[in-house]
Amino acid sequence: MPWERGEDDGEEEGKGLREKRAKAPTLAELAIEDSELKRLRRLGMEMRERLSVPKAGVTQAVLEKIHQEWRKSELVRLKFHEDLAHNRKMGHQIVEVCTPSIHPMIL
Numbered sequence: 221m222p223w224e225r226g227e228d229d230g231e232e233e234g235k236g237l238r239e240k241r242a243k244a245p246t247l248a249e250l251a252i253e254d255s256e257l258k259r260l261r262r263l264g265m266e267m268r269e270r271l272s273v274p275k276a277g278v279t280q281a282v283l284e285k286i287h288q289e290w291r292k293s294e295l296v297r298l299k300f301h302e303d304l305a306h307n308r309k310m311g312h313q314i315v316e317v318c319t320p321s322i323h324p325m326i327l
Contacts, residue, residue, distance in 0.1 A: 247316065260295060267297045273311070275302040278318045286319065 249257060271289060273282055289296045304311035 264295050264297060267295060270297045270299040273298050273300045273304060277304060278314050283318060 252260070271282070271285055286296050286298075298311075298315065300308070300311045304314070
């Protein structure tokens with residue numbers, strides 16, 4: 221049992237914490253330079269207006285709004301609702317599949 225272990229097991233005090241797993245790089249991280257990626261992330265965090273993605277998900281109307289926003293700006297910030305708000309990775313993958321010409325980033 222763990223409480224019966226002696227101190228000679230080589231276990232240190234801080235070893236009980238979980239180690240961070242290395243994340244796989246996203247498509248955006250692979251395709252865009254680090255300096256450009258840093259600039260885009262900074263701009264994305266400063267953006268105030270968000271395009272709302274309803275419970276229905278990424279529909280044709282939402283895609284048209286995204287393309288309309290890209291005519292004005294190089295970034296579009298999305299606000300997901302309901303199920304996609306709870307699972308950001310799934311929302312990220314849906315946007316990536318629906319808009320193959322771009323590389324979405326999760327900020």
